Amino acid sequence: METKSIMIVGVGGQGSLLASRLLGNVLLAQGYDVKVSEVHGMSQRGGSVVTYVRYGDKVYSPVIEKGEADAVISFELLEAARCLPYLKKGGHLITSTQQIDPMPVITGAAKYPEDLTEKLSAAGADLVAVDALTLAEQAGTSKAANVVLMGVLASKMDFPEELWQKALEQCVPAKFLELNKKAFELGKNA
C-alpha cells in the first residue's frame, strides 16, 4: 500500500500528542509501518503545533509537506486554514470550529479572518466542521476536544471499532477513560 499521510494540527496545549498517539496505536495494531512526528519544547507554549502521522507498507520520511496530506485534523479554525496547503487535492479536512486568537490578533497587529469555514469549502477542501469543544464539555471536560475529533476521524476511516477502544485504554489514564470514551463516541456520531 502506498504511504498515507494524516496531519493533526492545533494550538500548543490542546492535546495533539494524545491524539497522535491514539491514531499511531490503531495503525500499529492494523499491522502498518507507522511514523509519528511531534513537536516539543518552545513551540508547545501556545504556538501552532503540527503532528504528522504516516502509515503504509514501508514509511520513510516522518514529515508531511505541502500537497501531501490525505487528511488534516485541526483543533482550531485558523490552524485549519493555515494547513490547507498541506492537503492533497480532494483530501479530508476535519476541523473544530473553536477559535483561539493568536498573539498578533490579541495585540491588534492582525485580524482573525472571517467566515473561514465557507472559505475553506470554497477552496476545494472536503470539509467537516464540528463544534468539538461543546461536545467535549458534554462528555465532561473541554480538554477532551482532541478525542472528540479522533472520533470524527474514526468515522471516516475503515478501522475496526475495538482497535480504537483498545488504543484509548492504552493511551488514557484509567480515571479519565470513561469520559474520553464518551467524547470519542460523540465525535463519531457528530
Add this chain to the structure above:
Amino acid sequence: MKKLMLGNEAFARGLYEAGCRVVSSYPGTPSTEITEEAAKYDEMYAEWAPNEKVAMETALGASIAGARSFCGMKHVGLNVAADPLYTASYTGVNGGMVIAVADDQGMHSSQNEQDSRHHAIASKVPMLEPSDSAECKEFVRTAYDISEMYDTPVIVRMSTRVAHSQSIVELEERRDDSLKEYVKSPQKYVMMPAYAKGKHVFVEERTEKLIEYAETSPLNITEISETAEFGVITNGAAYQFAKEALGDKASYLKLGMVNPMPVRLIRDFAAKYEKIYIIEELDGVIEQHCRNIGVTNIQGKEIFGYIGEIPQSVIAEKILGEKKEFNALEENIPVRPPVMCAGCPHRGMFYTLKKLGVTVSGDIGCYTLGACAPLEALDTTICMGASISGLHGFNKARGAESEHRSVAVIGDSTFMHSGITGLVNIAYNNSNSTVIILDNSITGMTGHQQNPTTGKNLKGDPAAAVNLEELCRAVGIKRVRVVDPYKLSECEAAVKEELAADEASVIISRRPCALLKYVKHNAPFKVNGDKCVGCKMCMKLGCPAISMRDGKAVIDHTQCVGCGICTEMCKIGAIG
C-alpha cells in the same frame, strides 16, 4: 514485542538493553525524554545534574568505576560539556560510555543551529547517527560495544526529527550489566602532561583503527538500485527524506557512523556513478571528507545549503525538478508564535520591566518569550547563564548610566546551571548589578524537570533543595529580597528600589509555574461588559486568555487560571 516508540524512548530502551547502570543528564530539547524514559527502568540509576559538564563528568566517573554509563544533552549542552569530552577522549573508558547529543535542525527550540559533528571530529571521539527509532535502540547497543572495544567514549548524534518521531521498535532483553573491575591506573586516568602525551599517541592510533572499523561496519549501509542513475551519500534524518523523495531512482550509501568516516567504502561507491549527491543537513562534513579523500564527482551544499532540514520536497525539486500542487486561501493568515501561558508567573515581572523601560539581559527558558510582543522586554539572549555575566560586562562598560536602569533575568534551573558563577563574579568584582531570579520552582520550557532548587530528584523523590536566598548571600550579595510576581505593585517597588541602590542586589520573583499539577487555580475571571470601556490596558499583559470582541475585553474561561494580574491593570474594576 513490537512497540511504537519516540526516538528518545527507543534510545532509553537501548541504554536499558545494553546494561547501562548510571545515567546523568541536563534537560534540553530535543534530548530530554531519553533521560526521563531511562528513569523509568529501576535497573538504571538516573539523575538530573545541574549542567551538562557535571553530567558528563559523572558519566565518566561511573565509566572509570567500571559501569556502563550515559549522559545526554542538546547540541549547545555539548559546548558546556566540551571540556571533559576532549580529555575523556584521551583517558578512554573502563565500562562503556555513551553520550547523546541532540541537534536541532530547523531550530524548533534552540538559540543556534550548530552541527555537533564538529565536536566529534575535534575531540576525536567516534560518533554514530541513527535515522529512526529502531536504529536509536540498535545504535546505542553498538555504541557500547565500540566504546569498550576501542577504549573511547562514543557520541550518538540525534536530531529533532529522529528524537521526536515515533516508529516501530522490536524490544529485546537486557544484557549483562556487571561492573568491570576497577584498577588504579594513573597513566590512563591522570591527565598531566607526562601521561597525556602518551595518550595522544593512543588517540591517533585509535582513530586509524576506527577508520578500518568504519570500512566494514554494519552501521554503514550500501543500498544499490538496478535502476539508479546516480548515487546518494547521506546520514540521519536526511536518509529518510532522500528515500522518500528518490526511492529506487538512486543508490544509497547511508553513513550510520559519521566520525570517523570510511575512505575505501566511499571511494568504491562514488566510482559506480557519474554523479553523487551528498544529502546531509547543516554543515558539509561528509562533503568535505569526500573532497579530502579525492572524491570529486559530488554535489552537496551548493544545491542544498547549510540551513535547516532537507525534507523530501526540497530533494525532489532540486534533483528531479518535481513540485507538488496544493490549495491555499488568498486570505492573510496571522502567525501564531509561542506565548507565555495564561497565569504564567513571569508575565507580571516582565510587564513591570517593560513599564519601567529598563534594559533586560535575558537568558534561556520560557521567559525568553518575554522578548515577544506585546511585552518585548528583553534586550539580549545568548546562552545559559549569559544574562548575569553579560549584565556585569554591560555595566562595567557603561558604568552608572546603565547600572541604575539594567537588570538580568534568569530562571531557577538556568541559575543553578551556570548563573551562579556569574553572580559570584558580580560580588567578587564589585559590580552594581541587579539580578532577578525568576523562580517558578521547575525547569519549565523542556516540560517540567526537577532541579536542585525544587526539593525533588528526577524520580520525584524528596531531595536537598538549594536555598536561593542563602546561596546569594553566601556569595557576597547583601541585598536579597523575594517578591510575588502576581502582585504588580510589589514588583514595581522592588525593581525601583534595587535599581536605585548603590550595590549589587538579587530579586527572587517567586511563584510556581501555573502548569504544575500541584498548583491550585482560582476561578476564572470575567469582564463586566457594562463597565468595560475598551481601554485595552489589560491587553498590555499579552495574556492569551484575554482578547477584544466588539470593542470590549473578554476572558476565555478555558484558559484563565485566575492569576488576577489583569484585575490590577483594570483601573475601573471591570474585571472580577
